[in-house]
Amino acid sequence: MxxxxxxxxxxARIRDAMQKLEGAPVKLCVLVDDDGRLVRTVVDGDLRRALLAGLSLDSLVEELPEQGVVSLAEGAPPEAVLRYFQEYPAVSAIVVTNPEGRPTGLIQRKEHEAGILLSPPHMGMRETTYVQKAFEDNWIAPAGPNLAAFEEALKPASGRQHTLALSSGTAAIHLALRVLNIGANDRVYVSDLTFAASLQPILYEKAKPVLINSEPDSWNMSPQALERRLKTDAEAGCLPKAVIVVHLYGQSANLDAILPLTEAYGIPVIEDAAESLGATFGNRASGAHGLMAAFSFNGNKIITTSGGGALVSDREDLIEKARNLATQGRDYAEHYQHSQIAYNYRMSNVLAGIGLGQLELLAQRVERRREIFETYRSHLSEVPGIEFQAEPAGSRGNRWLTVISLDPDEISRHPYQLLRDLRSKGIEEPPGVEADAYATALQGAGF
Ligand SMILES: Cc1ncc(COP(=O)(O)O)c(C=O)c1O
Structure with a gap:
């Protein structure tokens, strides 16, 4: 700006100020004296009040009632900016001045408050075109050409032959469990370092989540921990009905080691690939390895449909069963007949239009996230006590989020302190969850 x-x-006269405001990008005038030094700021409300108080369009702006000016010196730290905005809640922009007191810029509240967001969506004209088409053709339903095209486009992106677009990634995991007939008291293994949505659907079915420890380098399910647990549970006669393997922060888990273990016991694997679209493991897409995989297109994911998800598999029968469950489980009858509990989980044709536009740029999004990861790593990897998530050989993460772990022996500050510091600088961050804390919470809830 x-x-x-x-x-x-x-x-300048009030008329000049009004004309300036009309065309200015920010609705605020900056009045300067003959030396170009800041005198005051003027907004619409100041002019309106002045006219009501009897001034005319030809009155000088300097005749307006005096008012304090909110300005900051160039190079002021973000904390100072934040303090000003907190102190003056009605101020929409702060004038930045050089050492001579001349205005050099404006800091707008709306830009400052947006700060550095964790994982904002990127929308473009492609999305608008598909969405507009849905409006023009009146396909405002959980069916239609965008939805069919999105499911087609998801096939190469996920490396799968059958795809089902849904209202969320959580719905996709839920349907995967339903398709496998998982019910009350069945045990389901799940990676212990993950988002709650990997577990919630297990609880919907009153099944029992069993948390499997993560490995220190990839932060994903440890094949050794899985092997130990399978052995113990086989001996005790309580093997799980499924294993949900999470690909955390877009990095695939070690499926080369995990799948032979589960196959040896005949246990199906559901990949929770909610975060890993666009990543690869071996020479296949992340999500193309287990029996089924779930993706998320939530607003914060690498691509989005605002809210949405997909279940994918190479088994047509499983995806067709899930499709039926996602549309209220109607029986194959001419009339409305339903003989099972089912859901309204389909993605709408309008949102699929957003997804179609987003998928076209998936490769670029992955490259950009990887660049961001590299920027952080190049600046921070020498700091003792900071570790980045590894990318084991043979895998390529999408680096959806750049995440660090802190070694408490090396870094004296508590992680929450660090989070508060980041927040005070306008940098958004999610608090990490320690696996132990999660496990304790689950135990507290009776698991
Ligand atoms: C690991 C993981 N699993 C499942 C989900 C659920 O996806 P959704 O938010 O689309 O329901 C998410 C994302 O939110 C996730 O990060």
Whole structure:
């Protein structure tokens, strides 16, 4: 933004200020004296009040009632900006001045409050075109050409032959469990370092989640921990009905080691690939290895449909069963007949249009996230006590989020302190969950 576009000079009249405001990118005028130094700011409300108080369009702006000016010196730290905005809740922008007191820029509240977001969506004209088409053709339903095309486009992206677009990734995991007839008291193994949505559907079915420890390098399910647990449970006669393997932060788990173990016991694997679209493991897409995989297109994911998900598999029978369950489980009858509990889980044709546009740019999004990861790593990897998630040989993560772990022996600050510091600088972050804390919470809830 060019500050000149906001400036009015000494001697300007109310009419000039109004005209300036009309065309200015930010609805605020910056009045400067004959030396170009900041005198005050003027907004619409100041002019309206002045006219009501009896001034005219030809009155000088300098005749407006005096008012404090919110300005900051160039190079002021983000904390100072934040303090100003907190102190003056009505101020929409702060003028930045150089050492001579001349305005050099504006900091807008809306931009500052947006800060550095964790994983914002990126929308473009492609998405608008598909969505507009849905409106023009009146396909505002959980069916239609965008949905069919999105499911087609998901096939190469997920490396699967059959795809089902849904209202969320959580719905996809839930349907995977239902398709496998998992019910009350069945045990389901799940990676212990994950988001709650990997477990919630297990609880919907009153099944029992069993948390499997993660390995220190990839932060994903440890094949050794899985092997130990399978052996113990086989001996005790309580093997699980399924294993949910999470690909955390877009990095695939070690399926080369995990799948032979589960296959030896005949246990199906559901990949929770909610975060890993666009990643690869071996020479196949992440999500193309287990019996089924779930993806998420939530607003914070690498691509989004605002909210959405997909269940994918190479087994047509499983996806067709899930499709039926996702559409209220109607029986194959001419009339409405339903003989099972089912859901309204389909993605709408409008949202699939967003997904179609987003998928076209998936490869670029992955490259950009990987660049962001590299930027952080190049600046921070020498700091003792900071570790980045590894990318084991043969895998390529999408680096959906760049995450660090802190070694408490090396880093004296508590992680929450660090999070507060980041927040105070306008940087968004999610608090990490320690696996132990999660396990304790689950135990507290009776698991
Ligand atoms: C690991 C993991 N599993 C499942 C989900 C659930 O996806 P959704 O938010 O689309 O329901 C998410 C994302 O939110 C996730 O990160």
């Amino acid at each position: 060019n500050i000149e576009q906001q400036m009015i000079a000494s001697g």
